[in-house]
Amino acid sequence: MKNKNIAIIGAGLVGSLLAIYLRKRGYQVTLYERRPDMRKVNIPAGRSINLALSDRGWKALRGVGIEEAIRKIGIPMTHRTMHSMDGKITTQPYGKDGQGIYAVSRGILNCTLLDLAEQNGVKIFFDERCTEVVLAKNEMHFENQQTFEKSTAHADFIFGADGAFAATRLQMQLSTAQFNYSQSYLEHGYKELMFTANADGTHRIEKNALHIWPRGGYMLIALPNLDGTFTVTLFFPMKGNPSFESLHSKAEVKKFFSDVFPDAVPLLHDLEEDFFNNPTGSLVTVKCMPWHVGNQLALIGDAAHAIVPFYGQGMNCGFEDCTILNDLLNEHHDDWEKVIPEYERLRKPAADAIGELAVDNFIEMRDLVGQPEFLLRKKIEGWFYEKHPDKWMPLYSMVTFSHIPYNEAQARGNRQNVIMDKIMAMPDIEKKWNSSEVENAILNLLKVNS
Amino acid sequence: MKNKNIAIIGAGLVGSLLAIYLRKRGYQVTLYERRPDMRKVNIPAGRSINLALSDRGWKALRGVGIEEAIRKIGIPMTHRTMHSMDGKITTQPYGKDGQGIYAVSRGILNCTLLDLAEQNGVKIFFDERCTEVVLAKNEMHFENQQTFEKSTAHADFIFGADGAFAATRLQMQLSTAQFNYSQSYLEHGYKELMFTANADGTHRIEKNALHIWPRGGYMLIALPNLDGTFTVTLFFPMKGNPSFESLHSKAEVKKFFSDVFPDAVPLLHDLEEDFFNNPTGSLVTVKCMPWHVGNQLALIGDAAHAIVPFYGQGMNCGFEDCTILNDLLNEHHDDWEKVIPEYERLRKPAADAIGELAVDNFIEMRDLVGQPEFLLRKKIEGWFYEKHPDKWMPLYSMVTFSHIPYNEAQARGNRQNVIMDKIMAMPDIEKKWNSSEVENAILNLLKVNS
Numbered sequence: 090m091k092n093k094n095i096a097i098i099g100a101g102l103v104g105s106l107l108a109i110y111l112r113k114r115g116y117q118v119t120l121y122e123r124r125p126d127m128r129k130v131n132i133p134a135g136r137s138i139n140l141a142l143s144d145r146g147w148k149a150l151r152g153v154g155i156e157e158a159i160r161k162i163g164i165p166m167t168h169r170t171m172h173s174m175d176g177k178i179t180t181q182p183y184g185k186d187g188q189g190i191y192a193v194s195r196g197i198l199n200c201t202l203l204d205l206a207e208q209n210g211v212k213i214f215f216d217e218r219c220t221e222v223v224l225a226k227n228e229m230h231f232e233n234q235q236t237f238e239k240s241t242a243h244a245d246f247i248f249g250a251d252g253a254f255a256a257t258r259l260q261m262q263l264s265t266a267q268f269n270y271s272q273s274y275l276e277h278g279y280k281e282l283m284f285t286a287n288a289d290g291t292h293r294i295e296k297n298a299l300h301i302w303p304r305g306g307y308m309l310i311a312l313p314n315l316d317g318t319f320t321v322t323l324f325f326p327m328k329g330n331p332s333f334e335s336l337h338s339k340a341e342v343k344k345f346f347s348d349v350f351p352d353a354v355p356l357l358h359d360l361e362e363d364f365f366n367n368p369t370g371s372l373v374t375v376k377c378m379p380w381h382v383g384n385q386l387a388l389i390g391d392a393a394h395a396i397v398p399f400y401g402q403g404m405n406c407g408f409e410d411c412t413i414l415n416d417l418l419n420e421h422h423d424d425w426e427k428v429i430p431e432y433e434r435l436r437k438p439a440a441d442a443i444g445e446l447a448v449d450n451f452i453e454m455r456d457l458v459g460q461p462e463f464l465l466r467k468k469i470e471g472w473f474y475e476k477h478p479d480k481w482m483p484l485y486s487m488v489t490f491s492h493i494p495y496n497e498a499q500a501r502g503n504r505q506n507v508i509m510d511k512i513m514a515m516p517d518i519e520k521k522w523n524s525s526e527v528e529n530a531i532l533n534l535l536k537v538n539s
Numbered sequence: 540m541k542n543k544n545i546a547i548i549g550a551g552l553v554g555s556l557l558a559i560y561l562r563k564r565g566y567q568v569t570l571y572e573r574r575p576d577m578r579k580v581n582i583p584a585g586r587s588i589n590l591a592l593s594d595r596g597w598k599a600l601r602g603v604g605i606e607e608a609i610r611k612i613g614i615p616m617t618h619r620t621m622h623s624m625d626g627k628i629t630t631q632p633y634g635k636d637g638q639g640i641y642a643v644s645r646g647i648l649n650c651t652l653l654d655l656a657e658q659n660g661v662k663i664f665f666d667e668r669c670t671e672v673v674l675a676k677n678e679m680h681f682e683n684q685q686t687f688e689k690s691t692a693h694a695d696f697i698f699g700a701d702g703a704f705a706a707t708r709l710q711m712q713l714s715t716a717q718f719n720y721s722q723s724y725l726e727h728g729y730k731e732l733m734f735t736a737n738a739d740g741t742h743r744i745e746k747n748a749l750h751i752w753p754r755g756g757y758m759l760i761a762l763p764n765l766d767g768t769f770t771v772t773l774f775f776p777m778k779g780n781p782s783f784e785s786l787h788s789k790a791e792v793k794k795f796f797s798d799v800f801p802d803a804v805p806l807l808h809d810l811e812e813d814f815f816n817n818p819t820g821s822l823v824t825v826k827c828m829p830w831h832v833g834n835q836l837a838l839i840g841d842a843a844h845a846i847v848p849f850y851g852q853g854m855n856c857g858f859e860d861c862t863i864l865n866d867l868l869n870e871h872h873d874d875w876e877k878v879i880p881e882y883e884r885l886r887k888p889a890a891d892a893i894g895e896l897a898v899d900n901f902i903e904m905r906d907l908v909g910q911p912e913f914l915l916r917k918k919i920e921g922w923f924y925e926k927h928p929d930k931w932m933p934l935y936s937m938v939t940f941s942h943i944p945y946n947e948a949q950a951r952g953n954r955q956n957v958i959m960d961k962i963m964a965m966p967d968i969e970k971k972w973n974s975s976e977v978e979n980a981i982l983n984l985l986k987v988n989s
Binding site for chain 1: 709712713716717718719720721722723724777821
């Protein structure tokens with residue numbers, strides 16, 4: 090049985106992309122979005138205005154024919170650039186042969202997807218907040234956020250693409266038996282700031298890098314924008330000292346930044362003003378199960394699996410949900426009764442894995458990338474990967490530059506970690522890291538562990 | 540500052556007991572209960588009509604002077620009695636010197652607490668469902684479940700004692716920043732059944748025991764009631780084979796019970812009728828953090844920490860919340876700004892621990908208690924505990940017959956487990972289990988591990 094009439098709640102990145110995929114398959118698709126049409130209003134400052142697109146995301150965009158258009162507005166970042174307290178700079182390539190991740194404007198990407206959805210015949214209603222889903226009747230209730238008028242709509246199938254605090258998922262929590270759910274916050278929050286551009290619109294620091302100021306318990310990062318600015322994010326404890334709670338005045342903020350991020354201070358747009366004007370964001374991981382209710386409703390993207398941003402995979406994972414769902418619809422000839430349980434079966438462990446990897450990577454970014462042993466470890470992995478691409482792939486590459494399911498990447502990464510712990514314990518490893526002795530040691534350990 | 544006017548949402552066991560404690564301290568206390576006054580209506584069948592009271596619970600009842608009254612209506616259970624498939628019976632004492640847990644009627648206990656609350660001047664409103672808590676205004680909204688009239692109330696401090704699916708906790712989830720929350724279901728559910736009494740009102744099987752039919756992946760248990768009946772509970776997978784899903788007809792239920800619980804079948808009140816008439820219950824563990832919002836609202840009992848029933852500690856833990864809160868009010872002279880954060884700091888790790896122990900104990904009850912090695916292990920622990928009560932206490936005794944914080948009991952239990960694994964690996968342990976060789980081995984392992 091085909092679901093002819095499909096409703097998607099949430100016209101963010103994943104909801105809009107899903108709408109295009111389903112419309113192209115011939116379904117009647119209606120998108121409902123709580124916020125106004127972002128193509129007609131300004132986006133408020135301070136909320137993740139750029140994103141890192143990588144291979145899983147590109148594949149999903151390729152599937153609807155907009156990969157090249159988006160790549161033109163993306164800025165490739167081929168490496169991490171680390172800024173130490175004393176101004177010293179080190180770098181670490183993300184992949185091999187100049188592989189990179191792309192800084193892309195969330196706004197432009199979302200508007201492009203909305204345009205494409207409409208061009209393909211998707212109906213979109215903005216300012217419609219979903220207040221309830223009555224599953225027994227396949228019925229959605231909305232409240233218009235401009236007129237406060239209430240309305241009701243029906244669909245053969247409903248997707249919840251309404252993000253980390255999804256109304257659809259709350260509905261499942263309240264009305265579905267045996268619904269497993271967790272929302273887990275990091276003790277850190279974030280604050281968006283900005284580096285200004287040069288007068289001629291060029292970037293004041295290296296453009297093709299993701300900049301990190303790792304400071305152990307916290308960090309500053311910067312991603313390039315097309316206009317020469319950088320979006321800068323401080324990831325910082327909510328409580329304790331130092332923390333968002335402990336910095337009370339503009340003078341304290343200025344002093345703190347001058348002490349720990351001295352080379353960043355001259356680049357920042359009005360630091361003290363932005364620090365207190367921009368909101369402090371939270372960092373939440375959401376897991377739930379099941380992801381669907383019968384042949385009526387399914388969750389997708391952040392609604393099913395919100396993750397923290399430290400692997401740059403939140404959007405990429407949501408986009409991969411769409412690719413895999415589309416593949417399954419092909420494979421099962423649009424038999425939704427088969428497709429939806431299979432989508433859940435494949436994607437739930439993948440989403441759990443990237444959720445965990447993203448939390449792990451925070452420690453890597455804010456702490457390890459500042460340590461020489463860590464950089465050596467990554468250098469050895471990169472060198473061995475070049476020599477034996479059939480035997481080894483660094484975890485970061487599996488996640489970012491491959492389509493290996495996240496859960497398989499995680500498992501393989503754990504096995505590789507055990508081997509690298511032993512390699513790093515070899516005497517004088519820093520001198521002989523690219524010797525045949527080390528190469529053979531890794532090869533032997535791979536045999537033992539396989 | 541004293542909170543003069545205190546509202547408690549939920550007049551179940553914990554809410555009613557808390558009301559008495561606070562009223563006795565001189566506060567104005569109002570209890571709001573969603574259900575009708577249970578003293579005036581019949582309780583529907585099939586929902587845990589008896590409970591196992593142990594030392595933590597008794598202490599809390601002693602504090603309000605009703606320990607003896609309740610003990611009179613309790614039935615001591617001094618041991619587990621295991622029924623194997625071929626009708627063989629084994630037993631395992633719960634503690635030493637006839638220590639026991641008490642089967643008590645939930646209904647009688649709750650009614651007694653409600654009576655005592657009213658006698659002490661607690662105001663109680665029944666049929667009032669809490670629909671919202673507006674924390675900014677210390678305001679509660681209610682909807683009467685008989686008249687559907689809406690009303691509003693205020694209090695200086697609000698307790699959420701409204702159980703595993705607490706409306707107060709949902710309010711925190713929806714409106715409190717950084718609220719960590721998880722609800723996690725077992726893949727098993729439960730069904731209540733009944734053993735009939737003899738014609739003269741006596742029990743048809745041994746009265747002073749908790750009966751278990753352990754069958755590996757599932758189990759049946761029976762707790763004695765005063766009228767000679769037993770409350771019988773089947774803990775059983777929700778899906779798979781066998782499961783609640785796989786037993787479709789009365790004939791299938793009858794055949795299944797006859798095959799795996801043959802000695803229980805003649806004792807059961809109308810099995811087939813009850814099996815399909817009584818609801819299938821779920822088994823959920825709820826964890827959250829924080830447990831309080833400022834000096835305005837706190838969660839207590841299942842609302843803060845719903846656990847599965849396999850350690851018989853759900854009510855005991857909630858009652859201990861009351862004792863500890865009362866102790867803290869004594870210690871800090873009713874300074875709520877100090878007491879509430881301290882209550883959370885002490886009780887959160889304790890509740891997490893008993894939540895985990897309760898899940899672990901399901902495996903012990905449904906599987907291990909049927910195995911000779913397990914019974915030997917418990918026998919060795921009991922024997923060594925008798926000889927060296929200063930050096931060893933079995934985990935079950937720490938949880939059930941002591942006031943050691945649950946988290947300390949769990950940690951000490953883990954250390955003892957490591958030792959017992961080694962003892963059980965000694966050659967011929969089944970022959971020499973009470974020898975001085977084994978005694979000295981345990982003493983030495985305790986030294987090494989301390």
